Amino acid sequence: MTTMNHKGDFPIYETHPGMVYLDHAATSHKPDIVTRRTESYYKTSNSSPHRGAYLLSVKSTELYDRGRKEVLDFLGADERYSTVFTKNATEALNLIAQTHVMENVKAGDEICVSIDAHHSVIVPLQLVAKRKGAILKYLYLDRTGTFENDAITAKTKILALPWISNGLGKIHDVKALLKRAHDVGAVVILDGAQAIGHIPIDFAELDVDFFTFSGHKMYAPQGIGGLVAKKELLEAMPPFLTGGDMIEYVTEQTTTYAGVPERFEAGTQNVAGVVGLMAAIDYIKSYGLTKIHEHEMALTSYALEKLKALPFIEIYGPEDISKRGALITFNVEGIHPHDVASLLDEKWVSIRAGHHCTQPLMKHLELSASCRVSYGFYNTIEDIDKFVDAVKYAREVFGYVDVY
Amino acid sequence: MSMYTETIMWHNQSGHNKRPLEGATHVERGNNPNCGDDLSLEVTLENGVIKDAAFSGSGCAISQASISIMIDLIKDKAVMDAKKICDAYLSMVKGESVSEEMVDALEDAQIFEGLSKMPARVKCGTLGWHCLKTVINQL
Numbered sequence: 419m420t421t422m423n424h425k426g427d428f429p430i431y432e433t434h435p436g437m438v439y440l441d442h443a444a445t446s447h448k449p450d451i452v453t454r455r456t457e458s459y460y461k462t463s464n465s466s467p468h469r470g471a472y473l474l475s476v477k478s479t480e481l482y483d484r485g486r487k488e489v490l491d492f493l494g495a496d497e498r499y500s501t502v503f504t505k506n507a508t509e510a511l512n513l514i515a516q517t518h519v520m521e522n523v524k525a526g527d528e529i530c531v532s533i534d535a536h537h538s539v540i541v542p543l544q545l546v547a548k549r550k551g552a553i554l555k556y557l558y559l560d561r562t563g564t565f566e567n568d569a570i571t572a573k574t575k576i577l578a579l580p581w582i583s584n585g586l587g588k589i590h591d592v593k594a595l596l597k598r599a600h601d602v603g604a605v606v607i608l609d610g611a612q613a614i615g616h617i618p619i620d621f622a623e624l625d626v627d628f629f630t631f632s633g634h635k636m637y638a639p640q641g642i643g644g645l646v647a648k649k650e651l652l653e654a655m656p657p658f659l660t661g662g663d664m665i666e667y668v669t670e671q672t673t674t675y676a677g678v679p680e681r682f683e684a685g686t687q688n689v690a691g692v693v694g695l696m697a698a699i700d701y702i703k704s705y706g707l708t709k710i711h712e713h714e715m716a717l718t719s720y721a722l723e724k725l726k727a728l729p730f731i732e733i734y735g736p737e738d739i740s741k742r743g744a745l746i747t748f749n750v751e752g753i754h755p756h757d758v759a760s761l762l763d764e765k766w767v768s769i770r771a772g773h774h775c776t777q778p779l780m781k782h783l784e785l786s787a788s789c790r791v792s793y794g795f796y797n798t799i800e801d802i803d804k805f806v807d808a809v810k811y812a813r814e815v816f817g818y819v820d821v822y
Numbered sequence: 823m824s825m826y827t828e829t830i831m832w833h834n835q836s837g838h839n840k841r842p843l844e845g846a847t848h849v850e851r852g853n854n855p856n857c858g859d860d861l862s863l864e865v866t867l868e869n870g871v872i873k874d875a876a877f878s879g880s881g882c883a884i885s886q887a888s889i890s891i892m893i894d895l896i897k898d899k900a901v902m903d904a905k906k907i908c909d910a911y912l913s914m915v916k917g918e919s920v921s922e923e924m925v926d927a928l929e930d931a932q933i934f935e936g937l938s939k940m941p942a943r944v945k946c947g948t949l950g951w952h953c954l955k956t957v958i959n960q961l
Contacts, residue, residue, distance in 0.1 A: 754882035756857045757826070760943060764824055772856055786858030786880070815826045816883075817835065 420716035423798050427701070429453060431796070438767040438801045438808075443584050443612055443745050443774075443792030445634045448694075455697040456639055459690045466686050468663055478689045485692035486679065492699050493629070494620035495646055502645040502652070502679040503687060507611045508538040510630035510645035513682060514607055515542035517655040518628070522605070523575050525551030530569050530604070532557045532579035533782050534586055537775040539578050539609050561783050563588030563736045574604040581613035582743035585776035585788075587718075587735040589617065589743050596625055605651065611635055615698070615794075616714060616744050618707040627651060633691060637794070638698035642691025645682075652678040659684040710795050714744040717793050717802060721746055724806045730813060730820065734788065745792035747774070750809060753816050755787040761812035767805050825884065825936050825943070833887035839894065840886070843876040848960075850953040851879075854945045859885040863893075863953035867961075872896050872904055882946050884937075889950025891930045896954065905958050907931075911951055915944055 425431040427449045430439075439447065459481070465474035467482045486501035493499075504510040523529060529547050531540055533556045547554040555569040557579070563586045570577060577599040582589050592608065599606045607628045613619060615636030621629075628651065633642040657664060657675055661684040666674040675681045702710065719739055725731045730751040736742055750758050755771035762769055770790045773780045780787065791805060813820055833839075846864035853860040859881030866874040875893045877886075892911070896904040910924035911931055917938035925932060937947045 754857070756882040756943065756946060757884065760884075760940070761824075761826060773858070777855070786860075815824070815831070817831065 420713050420720075420799060422713050423800075424705075425796050425798070427451075428796050434766075436766055438765075438804045440767065440769050440791040440793055440797065440801065440805055442794040442797070443635065443790065444770055445640065446615070446637050446794050447796060448639065449637055449698070449701045451701050452637055452639065452694045452697040456690050456694040459693040464690075467689055468680075468687075481696075482687060482689045482692050485696050488696050488699055489644060489646060492619075492703075493614075493646055494622045495626075496622065498648055498650075499621065499626075499646055500649045500652055500679045502647070502682045503692060504643050504645060504682075505641055505688075506634065506643035507609060507630040507632040508643075510643060511538050511607070511609065512542045513645060513658040514628050514630070514647075515546050517658050517682075518605070518651060519543065519546045519576055520550070521654070521656065523547070523550050523552045526573070527552045527575045528555050528569075528571060528573040529553070529576045529578070530555045530557060530574045530599075531577075532559070532583075532590070534559055534563070534583035534588065534776060534779045535578060535580055536584055536609060536611070537777065539580065539607070540778060543576070543578060556778070556782075558782060559583075559586065559588070559779070561586075561734050563734075563741070570598055570602060570604070572602050574599065574602050576607060577604050578607040578609070580609040580611070582616065582745075583735075583776075583779075584612050584745065584792075585734075585747060585774045585779045585790075587742045587745045587747065589613075589736075589741050593624055596627075600625060612743055612745070615702055615710070616707075617711050621646075633695045633698065636698055637701055639691050639694040642688050642695050649678055652682070655682075657681050657684075661685050663687070705795065713795060714793060714797075715739060715742075717797055717799070718742050718744065718746065720799055721791065721802045721805070724802060725809075727822070728806075728809070728820070730818070731809070734783070734785075744794065745790055747788045747790045749785070749788050750812060752818060753812055755789045757816075758789050758809070758812050761815055762805070762808045765804070765808040765811060767808040769805070825933075825940065827933055829891070829930055829933055830883060830887040833890040834883040839876050839890040840878060841876045842878065843874060846874075846876075848957045850957050852949045852953040852956075854881075854885070854949060857882060857885075857946060859946055859949055861885060861889055861949055861953070863889065863950055863957065865954075865957055867901065870901050872899055872901065877950065881949065884934075884943055884946040885949045888931075888934060888947045889953075891933075892950050892954060895927075895929060895931060901958060901961060904954065908951055908954050908958065912948060912955070914938070915947055 467479040558566040634640040759771035843864035861879035
């Protein structure tokens with residue numbers, strides 16, 4: 419049991435003290451340090467990076483470039499890696515698909531995707547596979563998050579998967595899957611959106627190729643995210659979006675491009691977002707990921723215990739709590755997930771209902787939809803209690819007389 | 823105020839208009855991929871009058887109650903009158919103004935006025951009505 423309560427770090431709870439927010443996997447709330455530093459950037463340092471020779475432009479450039487280094491340090495990535503900033507994980511995943519995958523996959527090659535991947539992983543790869551005549555194969559999982567097949571073959575050029583599944587909550591054995599893919603010469607795209615800010619990540623222990631993340635799911639502002647990748651992979655990639663800032667020389671008919679990582683960042687970049695991202699990293703570091711992960715595991719353990727005591731709840735995802743991230747998907751017997759979400763909203767408990775951007779997974783598991791609670795450092799045991807009470811209320815509204 | 827009133831719960835749970843309709847002249851299937859609502863409206867038209875209607879499929883309480891209440895409203899009505907009711911309903915849930923006369927005509931369907939403040943659920947509460955609109959527009 420954890421008694422930690424860090425809601426005081428998050429100004430949103432001053433405005434909405436009664437709110438039980440359990441949709442962290444969609445987007446996190448922002449601690450005071452993030453909103454303050456972002457505001458302060460605009461008040462003291464705002465300028466266009468990489469352009470002007472004047473004081474503020476130099477300052478913006480310095481802040482922006484420092485962000486790259488802080489992301490690498492946060493992930494334990496050494497000098498072999500580089501950070502490319504994007505709007506979010508979705509843009510980073512599109513970048514990889516349209517450049518590395520487009521360049522390296524030929525007709526008949528195989529792209530292997532874990533069925534629990536987010537649409538932002540699947541759709542960009544679908545487009546490239548169609549264009550190149552490559553074969554898109556899936557690693558299937560059952561309702562407990564256990565793999566059902568091994569689709570990785572000698573023809574696999576790309577393996578793409580979430581570190582933590584946003585539909586099942588499964589923490590994948592990334593180390594083993596990276597090795598399995600590398601053994602056949604495949605490059606791995608790791609969607610870290612549900613892992614970053616939740617579990618300790620250390621690239622030194624792994625051999626990561628591409629890692630993508632969204633800042634807004636890790637306490638940073640919306641609109642900043644990125645891609646951390648091996649420089650050798652980035653060096654070989656053509657540009658993605660083109661325009662200002664990513665060029666070297668532009669003539670009437672031809673252009674030469676900037677080096678890595680600037681080549682992948684066209685137009686004026688989101689410096690305030692990077693400042694907010696650095697503040698979020700500082701916030702996470704101030705408590706430490708070990709402590710954050712322990713707190714979230716305690717919430718998972720408590721919520722599972724409470725939900726399992728209710729016979730009308732079906733829970734998806736791994737039984738083993740050490741293989742679970744900070745989210746639980748489930749269904750309430752007799753009530754459609756969207757009705758559950760609306761009824762919980764009446765009690766000001768915010769949860770997600772639907773397919774969680776994982777329609778192929780839902781189809782494979784033969785589920786039309788499910789409910790999902792997901793949480794972060796600011797959530798408490800009391801939040802879980804209120805959530806469980808609200809689920810009982812939903813059953814009452816639907817006319818069930820439950821005996822506990 | 824809760825959208826989950828007794829009327830809505832009754833329509834959702836009784837399955838009162840949920841049945842196969844033998845001799846249906848028109849069938850229209852509608853679905854919301856986002857929520858998994860998948861309902862089919864079946865209608866029997868005779869001389870420009872809706873003689874009978876029913877639905878099948880699966881969906882949330884809001885989508886099922888909404889189509890069921892709609893069916894009660896349009897049965898034995900001329901197609902043109904059903905169209906007016908349908909248009910008034912769709913305006914109401916969008917938060918547009920609807921004449922007093924048409925509000926009265928919506929009877930139990932007035933409950934869904936609250937959908938105009940629940941944007942995430944508008945698609946659920948209009949699924950059956952869009953099926954009806956499609957049927958009428960095809961005539």
